[in-house]
Amino acid sequence: MNVLELRGVRAAHDGITVLHGVDLTAAAGRVTALLGPNGAGKTTTLRVAAGVHPASGGRVLLGGRDATGADPRALARAGVRLIPEGRGVFPNLTVRDNLLMMTRTGRTREEIEEAAFARFPVLARCAARHAGTLSGGEQQMLALARGLATDPAVLLLDELSMGLAPLVVARLYEQVAEIARQGVAVLVVEQFAAAVLGVADRAAVLVRGRVAWRGRPDDGLRAELSALYLGSP
Numbered sequence: 001m002n003v004l005e006l007r008g009v010r011a012a013h014d015g016i017t018v019l020h021g022v023d024l025t026a027a028a029g030r031v032t033a034l035l036g037p038n039g040a041g042k043t044t045t046l047r048v049a050a051g052v053h054p055a056s057g058g059r060v061l062l063g064g065r066d067a068t069g070a071d072p073r074a075l076a077r078a079g080v081r082l083i084p085e086g087r088g089v090f091p092n093l094t095v096r097d098n099l100l101m102m103t104r105t106g107r108t109r110e111e112i113e114e115a116a117f118a119r120f121p122v123l124a125r126c127a128a129r130h131a132g133t134l135s136g137g138e139q140q141m142l143a144l145a146r147g148l149a150t151d152p153a154v155l156l157l158d159e160l161s162m163g164l165a166p167l168v169v170a171r172l173y174e175q176v177a178e179i180a181r182q183g184v185a186v187l188v189v190e191q192f193a194a195a196v197l198g199v200a201d202r203a204a205v206l207v208r209g210r211v212a213w214r215g216r217p218d219d220g221l222r223a224e225l226s227a228l229y230l231g232s233p
């Protein structure tokens with residue numbers, strides 16, 4: 001089932017159109033990768049999907065219902081969770097307090113901690129540390145754990161791999177694949193494809209605000225990406 005659908009989405013920054021009619025779907029139980037070079041509009045696409053940036057045209061559908069223009073809090077309540085580039089954790093709060101801020105989602109602190117620590121045991125070991133002292137990979141785990149505390153139907157991940165070593169990224173993507181297997185529609189933005197393609201079920205490539213390629217990730221996609229990024233015909 002397509003949980004999230006963007007149909008002909010347009011968006012602008014300061015009056016300049018950066019998305020020129022983007023069609024994209026994220027299905028339950030799948031990892032969908034949105035790839036593309038710097039400045040292609042990937043982050044803007046995620047922000048429109050989460051309702052934090054307005055669409056200037058097109059539609060955003062959630063579970064088949066029109067959610068275009070919905071307030072970000074309404075979309076969050078409907079199960080859309082954006083984990084922004086830079087992870088969005090609070091560096092001066094402990095790991096535990098970062099997690100417990102999510103109790104307003106209706107879960108108890110015990111439930112939230114138990115779920116987070118079961119998925120990411122390393123977080124249990126540094127529960128009392130300030131999030132800012134964690135490694136980048138641990139911070140990303142914390143960001144994922146916080147996101148999952150809201151029981152999202154749609155998880156939007158922006159540049160999960162940013163600044164992390166390939167092995168750390170590979171482990172994080174194993175978790176992302178597991179999250180999708182549990183029924184979440186995961187939409188991942190990455191500039192560099194290698195990290196996500198091992199787990200992506202579908203991929204789309206955005207170039208200058210338009211989907212230039214879509215399909216199942218395979219060797220054809222890799223060739224396409226290098227051609228697109230290098231500007232070959």
Ligand code: ATP
Pocket residue numbers: 013014018036037038039040041042043044045191
């Ligand atoms: P990156 O990997 O650099 O984040 P991206 O594919 O995510 O790239 P976006 O961040 O969505 O691309 O940016 C798309 C276009 O919109 C770019 O030309 C960018 O310069 C412009 N843009 C993004 N954010 C803003 C902003 N806050 N104000 C003005 N222009 C912006």
